[in-house]
Amino acid sequence: MMYSRIVGTGSYLPEKILTNHDLESMVDTSDEWIRTRTGIEERRIAADNQMASDLALNASREAMEAAGVGAADIDLVIVATTTPDVIFPSTACILQNKLGIRDCPAFDVQAVCSGFVYALATADMFIRDGKCRTALVVGTEVYSRILDWTDRSTCVLFGDGAGAVVLTQSDQSGILSSHLHADGDYSKILAVPGSVCGGKVQGRPFVVMEGNTVFKFAVKVLEEVVHEALTENNLRVSDIDWLIPHQANIRIILSTAKKLGIPMEKVVVTLERQGNTSAASIPLALDAAVRDGRIKSGQHVLLEGVGGGFTWGSVLIRW
Ligand code: ACO
Numbered sequence: 001m002m003y004s005r006i007v008g009t010g011s012y013l014p015e016k017i018l019t020n021h022d023l024e025s026m027v028d029t030s031d032e033w034i035r036t037r038t039g040i041e042e043r044r045i046a047a048d049n050q051m052a053s054d055l056a057l058n059a060s061r062e063a064m065e066a067a068g069v070g071a072a073d074i075d076l077v078i079v080a081t082t083t084p085d086v087i088f089p090s091t092a093c094i095l096q097n098k099l100g101i102r103d104c105p106a107f108d109v110q111a112v113c114s115g116f117v118y119a120l121a122t123a124d125m126f127i128r129d130g131k132c133r134t135a136l137v138v139g140t141e142v143y144s145r146i147l148d149w150t151d152r153s154t155c156v157l158f159g160d161g162a163g164a165v166v167l168t169q170s171d172q173s174g175i176l177s178s179h180l181h182a183d184g185d186y187s188k189i190l191a192v193p194g195s196v197c198g199g200k201v202q203g204r205p206f207v208v209m210e211g212n213t214v215f216k217f218a219v220k221v222l223e224e225v226v227h228e229a230l231t232e233n234n235l236r237v238s239d240i241d242w243l244i245p246h247q248a249n250i251r252i253i254l255s256t257a258k259k260l261g262i263p264m265e266k267v268v269v270t271l272e273r274q275g276n277t278s279a280a281s282i283p284l285a286l287d288a289a290v291r292d293g294r295i296k297s298g299q300h301v302l303l304e305g306v307g308g309g310f311t312w313g314s315v316l317i318r319w
Contacts, residue, residue: 004127004135005174006317008067008166011287012058013044013274020156027152034156039250043159043275046142051085053094055162056140059283060099067166069134071099074166076135077106078123080115080279082308083142084108087196095138104132111182112190113246113307115139115279116163120303120315121178123167130169138164139279146192148206157249158207159275163283173318177232179225186310189213215252218306222246222256225304225314233316237261241299242289246306247271247281268294278307295319 019042020031034040046055056079064070077099079092092106105126111118116139123135140162147155167175194205222245230236243262245253247270257267270285277284282303289295299319306312 001171002128002130003170003172003174004124004167005170005172006165007168008063008065008069009164009283009287009290010059010062010064010066011161011163011284012055012062013161014046014050014055016045016047017042018045023156026149027155029152029156037251038157039271040157040275041272044161045144046160050142052081052083052140052142052162053085053091053098055142055160056091056095056138056164057098059140059162059164060095060136060138063164063166064136067168069166071101073134074099074101074136075104076123076126076132077101077104078109078119078135078137080109080111080119080139081141082110082112082115082278083145091140111307111311112309113248113276113278113281114305114309114311114313115307116282117178117303117305117313117315118180118311120165120167120175121180121313124175124178124315127167127169133169135167136164137167138162139281139283141278141280143278146205146207151206153211154207154209157276159277161274161277161280161284163280163287165283165286176316176318177229178313178315179228179232180313181221181225182309182311184309186217189217189310190308215249217310218248218252219255219259221306221312222252222304223259225312226260226302229302229314229316235300239300240266240302242266242268242295242301244268244282244285244289244301244303246304247274247285248276
């Protein structure tokens with residue numbers, strides 16, 4: 001049996017920290033409101049000259065170093081991002097060039113906060129099909145560029161950052177299953193509805209969101225995908241060693257864990273210091289738990305994402 005296996009992880013957060021207290025002087029909000037409604041205390045903001053590919057570059061270098069691979073070893077680059085450097089070329093092609101990786105498929109995946117799960121599932125299929133041996137999979141976002149900094153209902157939620165993994169072919173265990181879903185009926189509850197036409201921006205180029213609808217939808221599907229993954233692999237909830245959910249809101253994470261009966265000690269949470277980093281949130285949390293030694297060989301790690309589209313999905317790994 002051929003698997004794909006994560007052999008290195010990396011992350012990058014921009015230097016600038018924006019705290020809840022900083023936001024108090026920008027919009028009519030309070031540290032207390034943000035902390036109790038979302039669990040977020042601070043988030044990182046990219047410098048003006050930092051693009052999604054720059055954040056991705058730093059995270060990728062760290063993941064490649066951890067994996068012990070060089071540019072010549074990578075034969076697939078997939079970047080999940082909602083905030084690409086430019087309309088085209090893809091951020092994956094820009095990253096490929098910055099890393100000096102030559103002649104391999106490179107493309108972006110746009111599935112908003114589920115993007116990393118979509119990208120990892122896609123890379124897994126390439127590897128198990130024998131189409132490539134070593135993939136670089138990255139989630140990178142500069143959400144600060146698509147937020148209306150006068151809209152308190154959205155600007156307090158998000159942050160910038162990037163996480164990356166290197167995935168290689170393995171005959172030992174690795175990714176056990178992945179499940180991807182989407183329902184375009186819900187496309188309007190979370191969106192950046194603007195577009196560029198004839199040199200002008202048409203429609204609103206900032207995040208718009210029906211917070212309560214998103215909340216309920218997220219809790220529902222985040223529970224469903226866990227059961228879906230467990231059923232496919234004949235596992236029980238108690239077999240999950242680490243749950244790594246998309247880091248949108250602590251109340252969504254707490255509700256999901258409670259409904260599933262998973263103790264919070266088994267859930268990786270990084271959103272206090274990072275906010276919602278969309279496609280970067282899962283690889284950032286994964287990297288944190290790998291580097292601090294929480295995730296150990298042989299353990300079951302379940303990644304689950306949910307985001308605009310609406311999209312959702314899971315990747316189950318035996319580490
Ligand atoms: N500071 C202070 N007050 C605020 C703020 C703020 N930053 N934002 C909204 N409010 C006010 C509202 O105006 C409203 O005031 P009103 O009662 O006078 O009208 C009041 O707070 C309550 O607003 P609600 O929207 O009902 O607040 P709620 O408890 O639902 O919390 C939140 C809002 C945090 C957005 C919640 O709906 C939520 O977590 N939704 C999930 C959305 C999410 O996580 N999105 C991330 C992207 S989606 C994803 O990644 C899957």
